[in-house]
Amino acid sequence: MLSDxxxxxxxxxxxxxxxxxxxxxxxxxxTESVLYETEDLKPYECDGLSAYRQLPMIAVLPGNEAEIIxxxxxxxxxxxxxxxxxxxxxxxxxxxxxxxxxxxxxxxxNEILEIDPVACTARVQPGVRNLAISEAAEAxxxxxxxxxxxxxACTIGGNVAENSGGVHCxxxxxxxxxxxxxxxxxxxxxxxxxxxxxxxxxxxxxLALMSGSEGMLGIITEIxxxxxxxxxxxxxxxxxxxxxxxxxxxVANIIRAGIVxxxxxxxxxxxxxxxxxxxxxxxxxxxAAIVLCESDGSNEAVAEEIEKIRGIMRxxxxxxxxxxxxxxxxxxxxAGRKAAFPAAGRVSPDxxxxxxxxxxxxxxxxxxxxxxxxxxxxxxxMNVFHAGDGNLHPxxxxxxxxSGELEKAEAFGARILEICIEAGGSLTGEHGxxxxxxxxxxxxxxxxxxxxxxxxxxxxxxxxxxNPGKAIPSLHRCAEFGAMHVHRGDEQFPDLPRx
Amino acid sequence: xxxxxxxxxxxxxxxxENKQALCIRGxxxxxxxxxxxxxxxxxxxxxxxxxxVDYDPxxxxxxxxxxxxxxxxxxxxSEHGQMxxxxxxxxxxxxxxxxxxxxxLSGPRRAYNGAARDxxxxxxxxxxxxxxxxxxxxxxxxVAGYDVSRLMTGAMGTLGVLLEVSLKVLPKPETExxxxxxxxVEQALETMRRCAGQTLPVSxxxxxxxxxxxxxxxxxxxxxxxxxxxxGDEFGDxxxxxxSIKNQTHPFFRDNKRLWRLSVKPTAPPFxxxxxxxxxxxxxxxxxxxxxxxxxxxxxAQAEKAGGHATLFRGNDPSIPAFHPLQPALLKIHQRxxxxxxxxxxxxxxxxxxxx
Numbered sequence: 001m002l003s004d005x006x007x008x009x010x011x012x013x014x015x016x017x018x019x020x021x022x023x024x025x026x027x028x029x030x031t032e033s034v035l036y037e038t039e040d041l042k043p044y045e046c047d048g049l050s051a052y053r054q055l056p057m058i059a060v061l062p063g064n065e066a067e068i069i070x071x072x073x074x075x076x077x078x079x080x081x082x083x084x085x086x087x088x089x090x091x092x093x094x095x096x097x098x099x100x101x102x103x104x105x106x107x108x109x110n111e112i113l114e115i116d117p118v119a120c121t122a123r124v125q126p127g128v129r130n131l132a133i134s135e136a137a138e139a140x141x142x143x144x145x146x147x148x149x150x151x152x153a154c155t156i157g158g159n160v161a162e163n164s165g166g167v168h169c170x171x172x173x174x175x176x177x178x179x180x181x182x183x184x185x186x187x188x189x190x191x192x193x194x195x196x197x198x199x200x201x202x203x204x205x206x207l208a209l210m211s212g213s214e215g216m217l218g219i220i221t222e223i224x225x226x227x228x229x230x231x232x233x234x235x236x237x238x239x240x241x242x243x244x245x246x247x248x249x250x251v252a253n254i255i256r257a258g259i260v261x262x263x264x265x266x267x268x269x270x271x272x273x274x275x276x277x278x279x280x281x282x283x284x285x286x287x288a289a290i291v292l293c294e295s296d297g298s299n300e301a302v303a304e305e306i307e308k309i310r311g312i313m314r315x316x317x318x319x320x321x322x323x324x325x326x327x328x329x330x331x332x333x334x335a336g337r338k339a340a341f342p343a344a345g346r347v348s349p350d351x352x353x354x355x356x357x358x359x360x361x362x363x364x365x366x367x368x369x370x371x372x373x374x375x376x377x378x379x380x381x382m383n384v385f386h387a388g389d390g391n392l393h394p395x396x397x398x399x400x401x402x403s404g405e406l407e408k409a410e411a412f413g414a415r416i417l418e419i420c421i422e423a424g425g426s427l428t429g430e431h432g433x434x435x436x437x438x439x440x441x442x443x444x445x446x447x448x449x450x451x452x453x454x455x456x457x458x459x460x461x462x463x464x465x466x467n468p469g470k471a472i473p474s475l476h477r478c479a480e481f482g483a484m485h486v487h488r489g490d491e492q493f494p495d496l497p498r499x
Numbered sequence: 500x501x502x503x504x505x506x507x508x509x510x511x512x513x514x515x516e517n518k519q520a521l522c523i524r525g526x527x528x529x530x531x532x533x534x535x536x537x538x539x540x541x542x543x544x545x546x547x548x549x550x551x552v553d554y555d556p557x558x559x560x561x562x563x564x565x566x567x568x569x570x571x572x573x574x575x576x577s578e579h580g581q582m583x584x585x586x587x588x589x590x591x592x593x594x595x596x597x598x599x600x601x602x603x604l605s606g607p608r609r610a611y612n613g614a615a616r617d618x619x620x621x622x623x624x625x626x627x628x629x630x631x632x633x634x635x636x637x638x639x640x641x642v643a644g645y646d647v648s649r650l651m652t653g654a655m656g657t658l659g660v661l662l663e664v665s666l667k668v669l670p671k672p673e674t675e676x677x678x679x680x681x682x683x684v685e686q687a688l689e690t691m692r693r694c695a696g697q698t699l700p701v702s703x704x705x706x707x708x709x710x711x712x713x714x715x716x717x718x719x720x721x722x723x724x725x726x727x728x729x730x731g732d733e734f735g736d737x738x739x740x741x742x743s744i745k746n747q748t749h750p751f752f753r754d755n756k757r758l759w760r761l762s763v764k765p766t767a768p769p770f771x772x773x774x775x776x777x778x779x780x781x782x783x784x785x786x787x788x789x790x791x792x793x794x795x796x797x798x799x800a801q802a803e804k805a806g807g808h809a810t811l812f813r814g815n816d817p818s819i820p821a822f823h824p825l826q827p828a829l830l831k832i833h834q835r836x837x838x839x840x841x842x843x844x845x846x847x848x849x850x851x852x853x854x855x
Contacts, residue, residue: 118692176617191828194829197807199784202810203825204654211646212645213645217645230698252557260670298699298724298725301717304721358638359558359637388639390639441644456839458835459835459839472645
């Protein structure tokens with residue numbers, strides 16, 4: 001208990017430890033790579049989920065692998081928590097610093113080490129931006145497929161940590177499907193070569209285990225990614241519907257017809273309005289929902305597939321079907337979808353982005369329940385949907401300056417995730433659990449599964465020093481949450497009706 | 500079905516108490532694969548736990564009990580115009596889906612559509628303590644918790660008993676055509692690489708008996724256009740040729756010899772070897788049909804030099820570990836994971852590595 005100790009001795013102890021650590025790091029890193037003053041640490045206090053903020057004790061910015069090895073040695077010896085960070089664009093608080101820990105920024109490791117145009121691979125450092133890989137590969141007619149919306153800024157290291165997706169993952173897969181090899185440092189000082197330049201590796205699939213592990217198993221220092229030939233052609237169909245259920249049925253009909261589109265996205269009425277007001281993408285403003293469906297591949301395949309898609313949209317009751325006239329219009333249609341989040345930021349002071357996944361067939365029902373919750377909580381909600389792979393991004397609009405609204409938005413979001421889990425889905429498709437969704441992890445998994453997750457972590461990080469407290473809730477936390485969960489309505493929002 | 504799960508759980512709990520090794524077995528189609536089972540291991544049969552749990556073609560997801568025959572699953576998917584896109588080898592008609600995922604093997608389409616692990620979405624697992632655990636799910640994207648489902652793929656049953664698997668499935672291509680070229684190995688490899696750098700509907704490549712076979716799959720017009728671009732003769736017996744490569748019924752695989760599987764960087768130059776070889780996966784998979792006394796150390800060194808690893812696939816010998824040895828740091832992680840999933844070490848001991 002804190003109260004058992006005289007506070008001055010605790011803070012003295014802390015100060016000494018802090019000063020010693022700063023000195024230790026300064027002995028192995030250039031002075032400017034060790035940050036410890038509050039104003040220098042400020043930029044690291046949160047990631048893309050800015051509702052959670054915490055200053056780290058120290059931030060270090062190593063420039064190469066050798067320096068990271070030295071940093072980890074010190075942290076291991078002193079039992080100091082280490083939180084890795086790329087560009088800090090994550091949306092679940094995965095890179096939220098630890099108050100008594102070191103924030104390890106990998107931003108300086110930003111070199112593309114090698115592009116092999118014949119093997120179609122790129123070997124890069126973790127701090128390389130996602131889009132920078134495709135830009136560098138373009139000269140060889142190649143690109144890196146996973147394209148999260150934040151691809152201008154987010155780093156490939158962060159993509160591996162979160163197993164990021166994007167709008168093309170129904171056809172091209174997630175990060176886990178597009179990486180070949182990782183170089184990983186363990187907190188115990190081992191260098192692991194996971195995966196290889198071949199298509200498989202002996203032993204357990206640790207490459208899959210590392211993907212989406214949220215910086216809790218090791219520190220990635222090098223990544224070899226797969227590159228794909230840039231498709232000869234790409235074409236987009238925008239279909240408008242007067243009913244969201246018809247739009248959902250159109251999506252199912254496309255899949256039923258044996259088409260795997262390169263992209264298959266859906267937006268609801270409120271999103272369309274927000275996006276149109278923002279960037280004039282050319283969507284039908286009267287539509288209840290629109291579906292964007294992209295085909296890519298050879299010229300012949302695209303021409304034929306687009307005709308099929310148009311036919312299916314028509315049969316599914318679309319009120320307007322536009323095929324992009326030329327590349328400029330195709331980009332504009334996509335720009336609307338990719339601007340959905342900032343558009344939300346224009347119609348509301350704050351928004352809270354959720355990331356549930358559901359089996360597609362439950363879409364209409366889940367959207368109806370979200371609508372009900374929206375009136376229950378008195379908060380608006382925009383829905384964008386990676387329809388092809390069942391990944392729903394409800395954007396809850398709120399105003400943090402109004403007392404209680406953030407808490408309401410969080411409670412609303414938690415209910416949405418619970419609905420996704422009930423529908424047989426998952427609480428996170430691509431944003432990760434981080435600090436944000438720990439409670440819902442208690443609902444999606446039982447004690448035994450969570451127990452095994454902790455066991456997996458222990459196999460890599462026995463003292464739990466890497467990003468501790470994230471992604472997997474403790475059994476204790478779940479016990480408490482379970483008790484709270486039953487009474488939630490009574491305790492937090494006694495004025496809200498419950499049914 | 501519940502009774503079967505109860506029985507399996509009981510067996511695991513009992514084996515745990517008695518420290519009795521269990522050899523998990525579906526249909527036995529891959530008994531030859533991996534290090535041989537111990538003499539005193541008792542069999543844990545998963546075959547009776549069979550059947551499709553859920554299949555909705557518009558979701559592109561199927562959930563299947565582990566004992567379900569692979570044939571049965573594939574014909575069901577086929578009825579709905581869908582398939583397992585990793586084209587798993589069954590080797591014979593007894594193969595089950597559980598064994599297919601536990602071995603993690605993929606067929607000719609692997610280099611173009613992905614591997615078994617790429618299509619695994621969720622699993623139900625019986626662990627070493629007799630607990631039934633669920634990981635992943637029936638959705639395409641899921642980053643809640645560590646990816647235990649993919650970790651099980653290819654683990655050769657050493658981490659637990661697979662009870663149920665959910666897989667992503669894909670539509671079958673509208674049309675398929677195989678082109679055939681008479682080419683020496685160097686030029687065949689070069690052609691394979693050229694194909695990989697372009698948008699071509701290639702779904703399989705194989706160089707065997709001095710011939711390069713390229714399979715095109717997709718919309719007819721795209722297949723036609725690719726055929727014009729690549730040239731070559733249309734090979735008539737498309738289906739049975741790829742079946743014979745996938746299931747290794749082709750004469751190349753069938754002689755009484757030692758079969759090495761080298762998984763390497765696809766651009767690795769041709770190996771200069773004295774035995775016959777076949778090449779698949781755009782150059783990334785090389786099969787050596789070697790004599791019994793062929794030097795294992797040399798094969799493994801060659802594979803490493805080519806950025807990959809070598810498996811003694813058939814013709815196993817107790818003196819040669821079937822799978823490529825792991826670096827010490829990786830072995831340490833493997834042993835620790837094994838202890839966490841199966842503390843007493845009852846599941847398929849030494850089948851994957853002699854150390855666990």
